[in-house]
Amino acid sequence: MLGTRELFPGTLDMLILKALSHGPAHGYGVLLRIEETSGNLLSLEQGSVYPALARLEKAGVIQADWGRSDNNRRAKFYRLTDRGRSRLGDELVQWEEMVRAVFNVLDAGAAEG
Amino acid sequence: MTIWKRIWDRLRGKALRAELDEEMAFHLDALARDLEDGGMSPAEARREALRRFGNPERVQERAREERGFAALDELARNVRFAVRGLRRDLVFSAVFVLTLGLTIGLGATAWAVGKATLWSGLPYPDPDGLFRVSLVNPAFGADGIMSSADGATWERFRDEAGPLGAAVYSDWATGVNLTTPEAAAYVRQQRVGAGYFRTLGVAPARGREFLPPEDVPDGPSLVVLSHGLWQDVFRGDSEILGTTIRLKGDAHTVVGIMPPDFRTPSEADLWTPLQPSTTGEGSGTNYAILARAPEGMSEQEVGDRVAAIAPPAQWADTESNWQYGAVPLGRAMTDGLRTPVLALLGGVVLMLLVGWANLMGLQLARTLRRSRELSTRRALGSGRAALVRQVLTENVVVAVLGGTLGAGLAVGALPWIEAMVKDRLGLWQPLPGEWTLVTVAAVLTLLALAVYALVPLVRAGRPGLAMNVISGARVRGRSRHWGRKSVLVGQLALVTVLLFSAALLARSYLRLTGLDTGFDPQGAMTIQVSLDDARYGDSQQVQAFFDETLAVLEAQPGVSSAAAALSLPYERPLNLVTRHPGSEDNLLANVVYVTPGFFETMGMPLLRGRALARSDGPGTRTVMVANQAYVDRYLEGRDPLTSEMTVSGSFGDVPIVGVVGNVQQAAGWGGGSQPVSETPTLYLSAYQIPSGFFRGIHVWFAPSWIVRGRAGAVPPAAEMRRALSQVAPDLPVARTISLAEVVDQAFARQRLEAGLILVVTLFALLLAGIGIYGVIAQEVEERRGEMGVRMAMGSSPGRAVLTTGGDGLRVAAVGLALGLGLSVLAGRFLESLVWGVPGWDAVSLLSVTVTLGAAAAAASFLPAARIGRMAPAKILRE
Numbered sequence: 001m002l003g004t005r006e007l008f009p010g011t012l013d014m015l016i017l018k019a020l021s022h023g024p025a026h027g028y029g030v031l032l033r034i035e036e037t038s039g040n041l042l043s044l045e046q047g048s049v050y051p052a053l054a055r056l057e058k059a060g061v062i063q064a065d066w067g068r069s070d071n072n073r074r075a076k077f078y079r080l081t082d083r084g085r086s087r088l089g090d091e092l093v094q095w096e097e098m099v100r101a102v103f104n105v106l107d108a109g110a111a112e113g
Numbered sequence: 114m115t116i117w118k119r120i121w122d123r124l125r126g127k128a129l130r131a132e133l134d135e136e137m138a139f140h141l142d143a144l145a146r147d148l149e150d151g152g153m154s155p156a157e158a159r160r161e162a163l164r165r166f167g168n169p170e171r172v173q174e175r176a177r178e179e180r181g182f183a184a185l186d187e188l189a190r191n192v193r194f195a196v197r198g199l200r201r202d203l204v205f206s207a208v209f210v211l212t213l214g215l216t217i218g219l220g221a222t223a224w225a226v227g228k229a230t231l232w233s234g235l236p237y238p239d240p241d242g243l244f245r246v247s248l249v250n251p252a253f254g255a256d257g258i259m260s261s262a263d264g265a266t267w268e269r270f271r272d273e274a275g276p277l278g279a280a281v282y283s284d285w286a287t288g289v290n291l292t293t294p295e296a297a298a299y300v301r302q303q304r305v306g307a308g309y310f311r312t313l314g315v316a317p318a319r320g321r322e323f324l325p326p327e328d329v330p331d332g333p334s335l336v337v338l339s340h341g342l343w344q345d346v347f348r349g350d351s352e353i354l355g356t357t358i359r360l361k362g363d364a365h366t367v368v369g370i371m372p373p374d375f376r377t378p379s380e381a382d383l384w385t386p387l388q389p390s391t392t393g394e395g396s397g398t399n400y401a402i403l404a405r406a407p408e409g410m411s412e413q414e415v416g417d418r419v420a421a422i423a424p425p426a427q428w429a430d431t432e433s434n435w436q437y438g439a440v441p442l443g444r445a446m447t448d449g450l451r452t453p454v455l456a457l458l459g460g461v462v463l464m465l466l467v468g469w470a471n472l473m474g475l476q477l478a479r480t481l482r483r484s485r486e487l488s489t490r491r492a493l494g495s496g497r498a499a500l501v502r503q504v505l506t507e508n509v510v511v512a513v514l515g516g517t518l519g520a521g522l523a524v525g526a527l528p529w530i531e532a533m534v535k536d537r538l539g540l541w542q543p544l545p546g547e548w549t550l551v552t553v554a555a556v557l558t559l560l561a562l563a564v565y566a567l568v569p570l571v572r573a574g575r576p577g578l579a580m581n582v583i584s585g586a587r588v589r590g591r592s593r594h595w596g597r598k599s600v601l602v603g604q605l606a607l608v609t610v611l612l613f614s615a616a617l618l619a620r621s622y623l624r625l626t627g628l629d630t631g632f633d634p635q636g637a638m639t640i641q642v643s644l645d646d647a648r649y650g651d652s653q654q655v656q657a658f659f660d661e662t663l664a665v666l667e668a669q670p671g672v673s674s675a676a677a678a679l680s681l682p683y684e685r686p687l688n689l690v691t692r693h694p695g696s697e698d699n700l701l702a703n704v705v706y707v708t709p710g711f712f713e714t715m716g717m718p719l720l721r722g723r724a725l726a727r728s729d730g731p732g733t734r735t736v737m738v739a740n741q742a743y744v745d746r747y748l749e750g751r752d753p754l755t756s757e758m759t760v761s762g763s764f765g766d767v768p769i770v771g772v773v774g775n776v777q778q779a780a781g782w783g784g785g786s787q788p789v790s791e792t793p794t795l796y797l798s799a800y801q802i803p804s805g806f807f808r809g810i811h812v813w814f815a816p817s818w819i820v821r822g823r824a825g826a827v828p829p830a831a832e833m834r835r836a837l838s839q840v841a842p843d844l845p846v847a848r849t850i851s852l853a854e855v856v857d858q859a860f861a862r863q864r865l866e867a868g869l870i871l872v873v874t875l876f877a878l879l880l881a882g883i884g885i886y887g888v889i890a891q892e893v894e895e896r897r898g899e900m901g902v903r904m905a906m907g908s909s910p911g912r913a914v915l916t917t918g919g920d921g922l923r924v925a926a927v928g929l930a931l932g933l934g935l936s937v938l939a940g941r942f943l944e945s946l947v948w949g950v951p952g953w954d955a956v957s958l959l960s961v962t963v964t965l966g967a968a969a970a971a972a973s974f975l976p977a978a979r980i981g982r983m984a985p986a987k988i989l990r991e
Contacts, residue, residue, distance in 0.1 A: 028140045047171070048167065050175075074135070
């Protein structure tokens with residue numbers, strides 16, 4: 001299982017944006033979505049989501065509003081802005097390019113070995 | 114994120130923190146509940162949730178960083194640090210902030226005075242097109258301007274001005290009596306010719322100005338009111354146009370009202386037609402001529418146009434080269450003010466430099482003291498930029514404190530300054546407003562900041578500071594203070610110049626006040642009343658008025674004698690041309706009509722012959738009394754008591770019956786530029802003055818009554834006013850002032866100049882003293898070890914004190930030498946402001962040397978004396 005520190009830099013931001021692309025969620029909800037959709041392979045230090053959310057909010061790619069949770073408690077819900085949506089698209093493209101590049105390198109190494 | 118959003122968020126900092134706390138609490142609760150659902154006990158679930166979540170405090174911190182609060186946090190930290198530093202070193206901070214505040218306050222105030230007196234420009238449209246027509250003789254430099262004109266000159270100019278707009282006026286404002294149903298008031302009148310307002314470019318707000326057919330001798334009695342008088346006395350009554358008001362004892366028709374902000378240097382309450390003539394007052398140079406250039410005409414063209422007009426015969430006669438010239442009106446109005454105001458401003462600028470040099474020195478010393486602290490911080494990983502930011506914050510914090518103090522002082526002193534300089538400098542334009550002053554103070558603060566913060570900033574940013582940690586504070590040499598010492602030399606040179614200027618002005622002032630008055634100024638009250646009034650239009654009326662008022666005043670308890678005179682000593686008298694009978698040589702003389710008791714009441718000694726008597730009246734031959742200066746200057750060894758002189762103004766040949774001593778008069782001629790002098794004067798009896806002469810002269814002069822009390826007690830002004838009002842209830846009193854104050858007021862301007870320079874100088878001297886003291890004290894501190902060794906080796910404490918303190922004296926000597934050289938230049942600039950002392954006055958130079966030497970010695974040896982009290986054994990153990 002991978003912890004927060006094993007993530008590539010910037011990956012957490014992308015994961016959060018991806019999680020929010022399914023619809024608004026509060027901080028805990030974002031975390032659950034990431035853990036669930038990763039097949040529980042990713043287990044983050046949960047608190048680290050909040051500085052990341054603050055960073056993304058400041059960048060204007062997500063927006064926060066207070067709302068009600070399922071059990072009717074006050075919670076802060078985050079949603080993707082238009083800028084966030086296009087940023088997610090850019091990051092996914094970049095991510096795929098990087099992953100492909102890394103695989104190519106690893107494959108080449110395997111072929112020689 | 115914009116800076117504003119950041120500041121808003123900063124203000125919301127606490128709210129954001131609380132929001133995140135709530136968010137995290139929600140998260141932990143939800144996580145714990147899910148863990149419980151997975152089968153954990155509540156306590157176990159709570160613990161596990163906290164473990165998985167991480168440290169909430171750390172999350173808060175990182176979130177804060179992510180939101181970009183780091184810079185603001187650092188700023189807040191730096192400000193707190195700076196304030197703490199200021200409080201730790203209270204004496205240093207107080208000296209620093211006070212120096213900054215006082216220099217900035219004085220600087221902003223001086224700027225305000227300069228702005229209002231010299232740089233405001235004229236408050237009229239297109240002011241550059243306005244000129245005052247004067248007779249100019251370039252050969253005489255600044256003295257070669259004769260700005261007044263006679264009636265014939267005006268007529269010639271009017272007829273030959275061509276495209277130039279032209280108007281004639283009098284810039285000598287006089288007080289006149291205004292009677293309303295409620296009260297009698299004494300108001301200021303300026304007499305202006307037709308077209309004066311149009312030439313200036315300002316039309317009356319209501320009504321019209323005087324028309325050429327009205328502006329002729331014996332023309333109609335008209336008046337234009339100022340907005341202020343219209344509001345204050347007539348309560349803004351709009352029906353007043355076309356009605357008459359009672360002015361100078363006679364009905365005057367109101368034809369116009371000027372706009373609210375219209376003003377002239379005369380500060381008139383109302384304007385009456387000049388009605389210029391070529392006889393009477395018009396035969397002398399009593400008018401001023403104003404010219405307005407048409408659009409597009411250059412100053413040169415105006416000058417050529419004006420120069421083409423032939424000068425009056427009596428000026429053309431002389432061999433010298435007098436011709437008409439056009440002096441820009443703005444310059445003509447500030448000519449007399451430029452030197453005194455620039456001298457004051459120069460003094461303040463020098464003081465400012467001395468003060469700021471001190472601030473620079475203080476900061477330099479502080480930075481050196483902090484070298485280790487800064488180096489340690491650098492060694493511990495503080496970035497260079499962060500250190501620079503911190504030092505900058507410290508400097509800005511004191512700048513804000515000092516600047517606020519300075520702006521507060523300048524704004525607070527504004528009304529006081531206005532009252533002080535208004536009459537003495539002839540200030541007629543308003544001083545700048547409060548916010549302008551605050552802006553100027555802010556600009557000065559920035560300048561000061563640039564001066565004193567530069568060195569600390571450069572040092573904080575300099576690489577290689579870390580060396581100081583290793584070498585510690587032991588690397589010290591005498592050469593270390595050379596920078597500070599050269600600044601001190603400069604400061605002392607400036608202070609020397611200031612001290613010299615102050616000494617020069619003070620010596621001149623003391624000389625003026627020490628002049629022999631020629632009369633007894635103590636124990637007498639004076640009352641002034643305008644007789645430019647239809648009720649006192651002929652001799653019998655004036656003479657009856659003198660008889661009645663003098664009788665009433667002399668009957669008052671405590672009054673020993675009373676007299677009346679056209680003008681008082683120390684003030685400006687009338688002058689007339691006199692001649693030896695049959696001669697063509699014009700001999701200028703002051704002419705004063707007096708009532709018979711005048712010499713006795715004034716305490717003027719009768720030197721020869723007899724005084725004027727009541728029997729010298731209308732039916733007898735006109736006689737006069739000359740003063741000694743007249744006899745000395747014009748009678749050339751002849752016996753005055755058998756001499757007759759021709760006196761212009763229809764007096765004919767008048768015999769001299771007595772000679773009295775001289776008094777000081779502000780004649781404006783015959784005594785160089787000195788404010789008062791003993792000039793040739795003739796005294797005529799008020800009972801032998803013809804009606805026409807009274808009428809003409811009372812337009813220009815308001816006579817004064819002099820009342821001498823018994824046993825040296827000044828008769829109270831209120832009682833004298835009451836006595837006078839018994840005779841003439843609706844004649845307003847223009848002024849009541851003791852004779853001693855008359856003398857005092859003659860030098861009010863010189864007193865102001867000397868006083869202001871002295872205050873600025875003493876402040877600068879104090880600052881320089883603090884500067885020397887600081888440097889020597891620091892040196893003493895640093896050389897304790899060396900001195901301890903020396904004393905242990907047998908050097909006497911006295912020698913040690915001398916070595917250290919001598920350093921301060923050496924610096925002072927260099928500064929003094931430099932300053933004395935500059936002082937001679939300053940003296941040349943100040944020469945037109947001083948009398949009876951040369952610009953290189955040796956007494957002033959010597960007293961400056963002594964004063965500065967004593968101050969420097971005190972500032973050097975006070976801290977140095979500490980060495981003598983040290984115990985060498987103790988120092989060496991340290």
